[in-house]
Amino acid sequence: MSVLQLGYIAPDFHQHSSQGKLHFHKYIEGHWAVFFSHPADFTPVCTTELGETARLRPEWEKRNVKVIALSVDSEESHAKWIPDINETQNCDVYFPIVADEDKSVSTLYGMFQPQSNDKFTVRSVFIIDPNKKIRAIITYPASTGRNFHEILRVIDSLQLTDGYKVATPVNWKDGDDVVIAPAIQDPEELKTRFPKGFKVIKPYLRMTPQPNK
Numbered sequence: 759m760s761v762l763q764l765g766y767i768a769p770d771f772h773q774h775s776s777q778g779k780l781h782f783h784k785y786i787e788g789h790w791a792v793f794f795s796h797p798a799d800f801t802p803v804c805t806t807e808l809g810e811t812a813r814l815r816p817e818w819e820k821r822n823v824k825v826i827a828l829s830v831d832s833e834e835s836h837a838k839w840i841p842d843i844n845e846t847q848n849c850d851v852y853f854p855i856v857a858d859e860d861k862s863v864s865t866l867y868g869m870f871q872p873q874s875n876d877k878f879t880v881r882s883v884f885i886i887d888p889n890k891k892i893r894a895i896i897t898y899p900a901s902t903g904r905n906f907h908e909i910l911r912v913i914d915s916l917q918l919t920d921g922y923k924v925a926t927p928v929n930w931k932d933g934d935d936v937v938i939a940p941a942i943q944d945p946e947e948l949k950t951r952f953p954k955g956f957k958v959i960k961p962y963l964r965m966t967p968q969p970n971k
């Protein structure tokens with residue numbers, strides 16, 4: 759069973775993929791990464807998910823993100839499925855799909871969860887920063903297709919909060935007001951850090967316009 763947690767370095771691996779042998783750390787070097795598993799090739803929900811991931815290429819690139827998919831199907835299976843995704847989802851699958859036939863990577867990452875399904879991977883998502891640190895882990899069942907806009911939203915929040923002493927409130931999306939980190943109490947520091955001003959709703963709940971907009 760995987761014990762990967764937030765803050766751990768995402769484990770490195772070499773595995774076959776739809777783009778040949780993939781050296782994970784080398785591939786993601788200097789980038790954010792979204793590493794996600796899907797249950798199986800030639801399945802309907804997965805087809806729509808990989809299509810959406812490909813169509814979102816400009817959004818990933820804007821955020822310096824590399825995307826990598828994984829299932830336990832073979833390289834040959836991926837190669838036959840990709841044209842179907844491109845045709846039906848009006849996209850170009852430009853990213854690698856790991857062919858984890860021996861389940862070594864999916865077991866390492868806890869994407870293979872045999873109590874849920876003893877043949878296929880679940881829908882796991884790992885968001886990894888340029889230091890290769892795991893920053894978010896999200897897991898969905900096979901029957902629920904993911905919302906990749908939510909994954910982009912989490913990346914926006916992480917990239918923003920890495921740069922400023924703020925956190926993002928419920929249902930926040932890029933451009934909305936954010937909350938000031940409770941640790942910032944010094945009035946001078948508040949003025950310097952938040953020149954656009956802020957609203958004190960409670961001493962612990964202070965809203966400010968998004969500082970990088």
Ligand code: BEZ
Pocket residue numbers: 797798801802803804805900901
């Ligand atoms: C799908 O991608 O459509 C799917 C895969 C496994 C189980 C249920 C649905």
